[in-house]
Amino acid sequence: MSTLHVLILAAGKGTRMKSAAPKILHPVAGTPMIDYVLDTAGALGPATRTVVIGHGADQVKAALGGRQGVRFLLQEPQLGTAHALMQAAPLFDGVAGTLLLLYGDVPLLTAATLRRLLDTHLQAGAAATVVSAVVPDPSGYGRVIRDDEGGVARIVEHRDASEAERAVQEINAGIYAFDLATLFHALNRISANNSQREYYLPDLVGIYRADGRRVEALVADRPDEVLGINSRVELAAMSRRVWQARNEALMLAGVTIEDPATTYVDAGVTIGPDTTLKPGVTLQGRTRIGFNCIVHSGVRLVDSILDDRVTVLDSCLVLGAHIAEGAQVGPFAHLRPDTHVGRDARIGNFAELKQTRLG
Incomplete structure (x- = not known):
């Protein structure tokens, strides 16, 4: 088994939460949402767990300071998901293995799904493997477009997708496993030539494909596993899901x-x-x-x-x-x-x- 490292993106402001507190510290069913992600990552037995922080960095460090084996990496300014990953390059210089990229606001993701992701990634010998989900209404999400062999040909944002691509119901959940041997060389070739002047991870797919490397996708069994939280309405809905699951387990x-x-x-x-x-x-x-x-x-x-x-x-x-x-x-x-x-x-x-x- 390849040595595993986990990087959790948690630098975002969470504007739609309309809160002075960092989004990832808001509780889901009584527990800060970042704690779910850290616990799930810890269940995989990684060599390292790194949390990328930005907005409210001091609050996040204070809240998580008691956790053993968690290190912090500051992203300042925040220029997109790929930019967050770029900040980690010095931490992984000369390090071999697999990097698992998670998000601090996706609390329902299970260790079982992540183990399947890692198995798929290693068995395929892929440069990158992304978690996807098949949903009835994919509006607004990036679509996973596969090649004839079932690999990922590209990830197309909704606004850029053709009519045929918009009909695809497999969406990009944004959770990745990367081969560290090729990751940062590819990252350095991502451009911020877009309207937001940010660096986006889906652009890596095209770079890997141009290099002749394979990109895979694993479909999550339950689409709700990969749901993120962006507002207090979504926070309340997620809490209800978690409380319901706990209550069902207790009744059983x-x-x-x-x-x-x-x-x-x-x-x-x-x-x-x-x-x-x-x-x-x-x-x-x-x-x-x-x-x-x-x-x-x-x-x-x-x-x-x-x-x-x-x-x-x-x-x-x-x-x-x-x-x-x-x-x-x-x-x-x-x-x-x-x-x-x-x-x-x-x-x-x-x-x-x-x-x-x-x-």
């Missing part, structure tokens, strides 16, 4: 969720079987819930532990607390950090506890 594992559409569970939460979540429950942080618990409507638990057979009645807020087996809390109770409710204890209406041991 034996948890009753009475209304999945109004139940919000963070990625770090664990819940035991035969526990019931009533409508309107929010579980955040590293909350752990045992088996046969009941969490009623309007409850929010953050970084808290519920042992087995605990009942939390309506409209309670529990922050950093531990509720022991058989206890009951609420309704309308507020448990603040470092509170411990003992076994079979009862906390009634409108109680507020902080740094307290009861029972």
